[in-house]
Amino acid sequence: MKRTKLITVSAMLTALGTIILAAASFFDVADITISMVASALIVFSVIELGTKASFMIYAATSTLSLILLPRKYIALIYIVFCGLYPIIKFRIDSLPKWLAVIVKLLYFNISLTVAVLAARFVFDTAIYQKWMLVGYYALANVAFVLFDLLIKKGTDVYFVKFRDKVKRLLR
Secondary structure, eight states, X not given: OOHXXXXXXXXXXXXXXXXXHHXXXXXXXXXXXXXXXXXXXXXXXXXXXXXXXXXXXXXHHHHHHHHHOSOHHHHHHIIIIITTHHHHHHHHTTSOHHHHHHHHHHHHHHHHHHHHHHHHHTSOOOOOOHHHHHHHHHHHHHHXXXXXXXXXXXXXXXXXXXXXXXXXXHO
């Protein structure tokens, strides 16, 4: 792929990711879900543009989200977990299956804890009461397992049905 096209596609994915995250500002309960939707763009970029371009898209989307979004917690979820996870997921999947599951769950729960603590102490945002935090972690872990499965199945469908068409467009 030519450098000009790489930069153009990367800029479009960055803008779209920022717009998707901005849309999450309108919904109080969908912050993790919409951040996961925005990370689908990173999955696409890892497949088509490579790890280096994907990391740059992640960094640019993260920076713009921190600057532009009124609700910083959504940007924080994207920065700490949803934007970075698709980039490292493909490396984690090369581990033995049982170890990959453990590493993924550890990564997610550490990321979620960092996001919750940062939201509380850095951004001075009281997100949840203590009793709600347990439910939040439980639901977030269910969402993560579904998210990981969705990335896997979505990637499979993409390779079978869409990749040839997209490759022709990106030439």
